[in-house]
Amino acid sequence: MIDQTKREPHYAQLxxxxxxxxxxGDDHYSQTGDLFKLMDASQKDQLAGNIADGxxxxxxxxxxxxLAQFSKADSDYASRVTSAMAGLG
Numbered sequence: 709m710i711d712q713t714k715r716e717p718h719y720a721q722l723x724x725x726x727x728x729x730x731x732x733g734d735d736h737y738s739q740t741g742d743l744f745k746l747m748d749a750s751q752k753d754q755l756a757g758n759i760a761d762g763x764x765x766x767x768x769x770x771x772x773x774x775l776a777q778f779s780k781a782d783s784d785y786a787s788r789v790t791s792a793m794a795g796l797g
Contacts, residue, residue: 742783760792790793 744752759778763771771793775795 737777737780741785744782744785752784753792756785756788756792759789760796763789764793764796 727756744755759774763774766774775786775790778789
C-alpha cells in the first residue's frame with residue numbers, strides 16, 4: 709500500500725514559456741576582487757587559509773579551476789590561497 713502522506717505536492721502546470729538568459733557577458737569577478745582589496749593583510753590570510761583548508765582535499769583539476777577563478781578576481785587572492793595550501797600539504 710502507498711503511503712499517501714508522502715506524495716509529491718501537486719504543482720500547477722505553467723502556462724509561460726521558459727527561456728534561458730545568456731550570462732556569458734556578465735562580470736562575475738570585479739565585486740569579489742574589490743572586496744578582497746578592501747581587506748587588510750590579516751583578513752586576506754584568514755580568508756585564504758579557510759579556503760585552503762577545504763580546497764586541499766579537492767582533486768588537482770578542481771584546485772586548478774578554483775585558483776583560476778580566484779586569479780580572475782585578484783592575482784594576490786590566488787597567490788595567497790596557493791601559499792596557504794602549500795603550507796598545509
